[in-house]
Amino acid sequence: MTQASNSDFFALNTRSTPSRLHLQGDWTLDNYTVLGQKIERFRAQHANIGSLSADHIDAGGITALDTAGASRLVELLGSDEALNGLLATLPAERGALLQAVAATKTAAGTKPPAAKSSLATELLGRIGLSMERLWKQSGMLLGFMGLTLEALVRNSIHPSRWRMTSVAAQIEETGLNAVPIVALLTFMVGAVIAFLGATVLADFGATIYTVNLVAFSFLREFAVLLTAILMAGRTASAFTAQLGSMKANEEIDAIRMLGLNPIDVLVLPRILALLVSMPLLTFIGMISGILGGALVCAVALNITPTMFFSIFKEGIELRHFLLGMVKAPIFAYVIAIIGCLEGFKVSGSAQSVGEHTTSAVVQTIFIVILLDALAALFFMEMGW
Known part of the structure; x- marks a missing residue:
């Protein structure tokens, strides 16, 4: 059938x-x-x-x-x-x-089924991957620092190699164009700190020490830290986006084909510009923050500007200003090399440019705050 x-x-x-x-x-x-x-x-x-x-x-x-x-x-x-x-x-x-x-x-x-891992295994795996990425990133950052320092020394021996036009253009972009935002932000933060200090110190009848609080905090910490964070978000991201776009368009390869060193042409002008701009912006941040505190003291505490700056002159030593300013070039160098390194790491797509720009901002802010905390501990232990 x-x-x-x-x-x-x-x-x-x-x-x-x-x-x-x-x-x-x-x-x-x-x-x-x-x-x-x-x-x-x-x-x-x-x-x-x-x-x-x-x-x-x-x-x-x-x-x-x-x-x-x-x-x-x-x-x-x-x-x-x-x-x-x-x-x-x-x-x-x-x-x-x-x-x-x-x-x-x-x-x-015949493909084996995907193994089901427990939550603890998955967590440990993610921690391991993060530590591996951190190790690789640290190695790349140290290597890039060595390249830039070598280029700085090599070009210092031959001053004719300095690209002063590029340096001047970068100073205008990273320094002059950033003055309004730095001055405004530090002015407002100075006013806020004065308000908070006056509120707390009023319970002890010591509102006069609001002057010392504002001056001490801005000279040592807030001016340079706020300026560095702004530069991390504004300048490091710009460096990464610029170099990343050049990498995607193969312009960096073209520079190498011309027999030029991309470190000398692209990185050194940005580092030098930020080394010049950062201390100047920090100084402007100090002045703006202190002026913000002085305005609050004059309006809310009846401390006249003459009295404010008289107390400032008598109670604040020059070393606080120097301790704040000495951190500015260090932060500038870190911001510049991280921004440039992330730009060189771009793979060629628009998504890669965005990812590395975000990474540059996060890394610079984290390292700047970490370095500032370590410096504060060191200065405190040294009694400075």
């Missing part, structure tokens, strides 16, 4: 022993869904289909065969024995197609 329920594409003749499978019709992508449904029902009824050999499979009725149909044939036969039996009855080109599809499905089926 012949099963006819699936006679559109295949039929199983059960008169002979073992049964004989007849394949027919178009085994193509157009019939892919229908073939899948019929094969599912057929295999549920005939579990021994995989035991057929070459003598018991008739593929002469197949009128068309493509990759999708070959995939369904592999699914129908299910075993290597039945598949080899079918290959023996097919023309060479169809046999090669079926064999390639079968090999692909076998390779895909």
Whole structure:
């Protein structure tokens, strides 16, 4: 007896022993869904289909065969024995197609399932990856610092190599154009600190020491720290975006092809400009912050500007100003090299430019605050 329920594409003749499978019709992508449904029902009824050999499979009725149909044939036969039996009855080109599809499905089926990891394992893995990235980033940063210092020393021996036009342009961009935002921010922070100091010190009848609080905090810490954070967000990101865009457009490769050193042409002018701009902006931040505190003292505490600056002159030593200013070139160098290094690390896409720009800002802010904290501890231990 012949099963006819699936006679559109295949039929199983059960008169002979073992049964004989007849394949027919178009085994193509157009019939892919229908073939899948019929094969599912057929295999549920005939579990021994995989035991057929070459003598018991008739593929002469197949009128068309493509990759999708070959995939369904592999699914129908299910075993290597039945598949080899079918290959023996097919023309060479169809046999090669079926064999390639079968090999692909076998390779895909042998892939090990993804191992399920616990929450603790996942957490430790992420911590390990973060530490590895931190180690690599630290090594790259130290190496880049060495390159820039070597270039600075080499160009100091030959002053004619300085690109003063580029340095002047960068000073205007990083210094002069940043004066309004630095002055405004430090002025407002100085006013806020004066308000807070007056509120706390009023309970002790010591509002006069608000002058010392404002002057001491801005000369030693706030002016240079706020300026460095602004430069990290404004200048480091600009350096990364500029060099990253040049990297994406292969302009840096063109500079190398011309026999020029990108460190000398692109990095040194930016470092020198920030080394000049940062101390000047820090000084402006000190003045603006103190003026903000003086304004609050004059309005809210009845401390006149004359009295304010008289107390300032008598109670604040010059060393506080020097301790604040000495940190400015260090912060400037760190901001410049991180911004330039992240720009050189851009891979070429717009997404990479955005990622490294964000990374430059985060790194510079973190390192600036870390260095400032370490410097504050050092100065305190030294009694300065």
